[in-house]
Amino acid sequence: MTVQELPGAAAYRPTPPPAWRPRTDPAPLLPDPEPYRVLGTGAELDRALMLKLYAELVRGRRFNAQATALTKQGRLAVYPSSTGQEACEVAAALALEERDWLFPSYRDTLAAVARGLDPVEALTLLRGDWHTGYDPRRHRIAPLCTPLATQLPHAVGLAHAARLKGDDVVALALVGDGGTSEGDFHEALNFAAVWRAPVVFLVQNNGFAISVPLAKQTAAPSLAHKAVGYGMPGRLVDGNDAPAVHQVLGEAVARARRGGGPTLIEAVTYRMEAHTNADDATRYRGSAEVDAWRDHDPIRLLEDELTARGLLDEDGIRAAAEAAETMAAALREQMNAEPSLTPMDLFAEVYAEQSGQLREQAAQLRAELEAEAR
Amino acid sequence: MTTATDNTTARRADKKPATMAQALQRAMRDAMAEDPTVHVLGEDVGTLGGVFRVTDGLAKEFGEDRCTDTPLAEAGILGTAVGMAMYGLRPVVEMQFDAFAYPAFEQLISHVSKMRNRTRGAMAMPIVVRVPYGGGIGGVEHHSDSSEAYYMATPGLKVVTPATVEDAYGLLREAIACDDPVVFLEPKRLYWSKSDWSPEAPAPVEPIGKAVVRRAGRSATLITYGPSVPVCLEAAEAAREEGWDLEVVDLRSLVPFDDETVCASVRRTGRAVVVHESSGFGGPGGEIAARVTERCFHHLEAPVLRVAGFDIPYPPPMLEKHHLPGVDRVLDAVARLQWEAGH
Numbered sequence A: 001m002t003v004q005e006l007p008g009a010a011a012y013r014p015t016p017p018p019a020w021r022p023r024t025d026p027a028p029l030l031p032d033p034e035p036y037r038v039l040g041t042g043a044e045l046d047r048a049l050m051l052k053l054y055a056e057l058v059r060g061r062r063f064n065a066q067a068t069a070l071t072k073q074g075r076l077a078v079y080p081s082s083t084g085q086e087a088c089e090v091a092a093a094l095a096l097e098e099r100d101w102l103f104p105s106y107r108d109t110l111a112a113v114a115r116g117l118d119p120v121e122a123l124t125l126l127r128g129d130w131h132t133g134y135d136p137r138r139h140r141i142a143p144l145c146t147p148l149a150t151q152l153p154h155a156v157g158l159a160h161a162a163r164l165k166g167d168d169v170v171a172l173a174l175v176g177d178g179g180t181s182e183g184d185f186h187e188a189l190n191f192a193a194v195w196r197a198p199v200v201f202l203v204q205n206n207g208f209a210i211s212v213p214l215a216k217q218t219a220a221p222s223l224a225h226k227a228v229g230y231g232m233p234g235r236l237v238d239g240n241d242a243p244a245v246h247q248v249l250g251e252a253v254a255r256a257r258r259g260g261g262p263t264l265i266e267a268v269t270y271r272m273e274a275h276t277n278a279d280d281a282t283r284y285r286g287s288a289e290v291d292a293w294r295d296h297d298p299i300r301l302l303e304d305e306l307t308a309r310g311l312l313d314e315d316g317i318r319a320a321a322e323a324a325e326t327m328a329a330a331l332r333e334q335m336n337a338e339p340s341l342t343p344m345d346l347f348a349e350v351y352a353e354q355s356g357q358l359r360e361q362a363a364q365l366r367a368e369l370e371a372e373a374r
Numbered sequence B: 001m002t003t004a005t006d007n008t009t010a011r012r013a014d015k016k017p018a019t020m021a022q023a024l025q026r027a028m029r030d031a032m033a034e035d036p037t038v039h040v041l042g043e044d045v046g047t048l049g050g051v052f053r054v055t056d057g058l059a060k061e062f063g064e065d066r067c068t069d070t071p072l073a074e075a076g077i078l079g080t081a082v083g084m085a086m087y088g089l090r091p092v093v094e095m096q097f098d099a100f101a102y103p104a105f106e107q108l109i110s111h112v113s114k115m116r117n118r119t120r121g122a123m124a125m126p127i128v129v130r131v132p133y134g135g136g137i138g139g140v141e142h143h144s145d146s147s148e149a150y151y152m153a154t155p156g157l158k159v160v161t162p163a164t165v166e167d168a169y170g171l172l173r174e175a176i177a178c179d180d181p182v183v184f185l186e187p188k189r190l191y192w193s194k195s196d197w198s199p200e201a202p203a204p205v206e207p208i209g210k211a212v213v214r215r216a217g218r219s220a221t222l223i224t225y226g227p228s229v230p231v232c233l234e235a236a237e238a239a240r241e242e243g244w245d246l247e248v249v250d251l252r253s254l255v256p257f258d259d260e261t262v263c264a265s266v267r268r269t270g271r272a273v274v275v276h277e278s279s280g281f282g283g284p285g286g287e288i289a290a291r292v293t294e295r296c297f298h299h300l301e302a303p304v305l306r307v308a309g310f311d312i313p314y315p316p317p318m319l320e321k322h323h324l325p326g327v328d329r330v331l332d333a334v335a336r337l338q339w340e341a342g343h
């Protein structure tokens, strides 16, 4: 029996509390029921932008394939491929100005590379020679973040600090569908909305958190719907439609820059490969589902439309493929070189000044290394 | 023109009773006035001035952007502080009570403590996490934990705790100026302890990482910190009647640990008791006793003893007096150091 069914409950009519009213009309915050699309709608396309998106998608796919191959050769400890999600990765990088910041999760190597980061520096973490292989300040890319959703409050804090300083800097934070269940996701969105921080949250909903499908992750109508409760707009976008993702992200970034506050974007996409090279995806999903998504491939979709519109021809396709191949060959070569390791660095950057304890331990390691060398 | 002597006289005249809470507030105020990148944030730190009034007046003086009432979310507070530090600010974060800092542990351990190391020094985390800690104020459940062992076990953090009004000011100033993250443990029951102090000319104190001898003695060393310092000083006074001349070392900084001062003292006295109120098993005392034993074995006349809180969840307020190590428990331990043998 529910409370309403209790005898006599129907007669109970509480008077509304004084002066209570919902603070905003949620309607403008609600996402559209269908993911936003550009491809196939006849919308106008900017040729230069489309060719740039296309080249980056092709390069990104090749990067994923090369990195996965490097795991098989033992050159990378692990690689979480973003094949199938390239449109989200590329749009994320291209939606930002140079002064903006990107807060990637462990799967977002591609976004970092598309933002201009050296591929070898981006892969240091996964190769295992150090955690963050790059200076986050140089490219304004926070370290690739492994504990899920913990980078989201960082993005909010940075955006907040930038705004306090009077800089029109925007932070873009990436998270997976599984990551939206973490407490840090909630706290970050709440802080961002209350502070009206210039942040954009992009959820790449690729269907699975390792093996767990979205239905077991949330009962919300969509992940974009979660925005409403915080008082920020939620947008749903087809994550395999590169121009659509780029446009929606661009609008959210512009809105944040204008002082309009944060946006939550859910990009609906699919992870074509396993979670990482170490995962067996056949245990939790059938090939029919994967095949169905193959027909909605982000590169194919863009290539077909650009070709149909006469914006891209055989030469253009070949040129993009060749550029990607050159990148892959260079990456292979660089990754096949042994990384230079300096064990004494273990103690170098724990504190600004080395403590007595660490000096003692460093001396111990130095002695061990010298003994080994003899 | 005044001579140095005149100055000293003038300073002395300025001194008036101040509480530890006031000294902490003054430290934040002075740091904020000197450095516009210092920001205070936390729950109720603005209009209210914090539940212990340690941030009293800061929002009024520096505005809500510098002293900010955040949403009620500890991971969010510390997580956004990480981003603020990435952009060049120096956040001073208040956790309302020891046991409410736990939701922020993930941020503290995975990011705050490791960021410098992960980024090979490119990105420091000059964050101070202020945590009112410990018991003795009659707080109900979840208001009296001593969590220092968790913090100490996390490389990359400094862990500091003042026991005097002077140190409260001096250590907090240093913590805010420090380029590494500092967990600043404020002994709750000493918030209202007073001392004659001059806010205009605070006496300089030893830097973070240095222990100090609060009371010189020859028969044994009491190694302690934070809320247990006054307990040990009282025990040392009481022990005098029994002919024991106890030295009291106030660690002040748990990380980095001052082996030098501690071991110099133990080598002089030959005996040591570690005193703290957090649980003994897996607690700071075990680490300290081991370090002292490793370094001073040949000087020791007796095993290093520990006087700690029991290995129980912090008890309800009406029973806490049975849990907290008091003067008698310290004296009992001192008695167990086999006095007959050497003295």
Ligand SMILES: Cc1ncc(C[n+]2csc(CCOP(=O)(O)OP(=O)(O)O)c2C)c(N)n1
Residues within 6 Å of the ligand: A107, A146, A147, A148, A175, A176, A177, A178, A179, A180, A206, A208, A209, A210, A271, A275
């Ligand atoms: C806090 C935390 N818990 C667990 C993990 C282990 N883990 C790594 S990836 C992953 C699934 C993440 O799924 P999702 O957020 O959807 O991102 P995706 O892998 O699909 O990109 C899990 C459980 C982790 N990295 N961090």
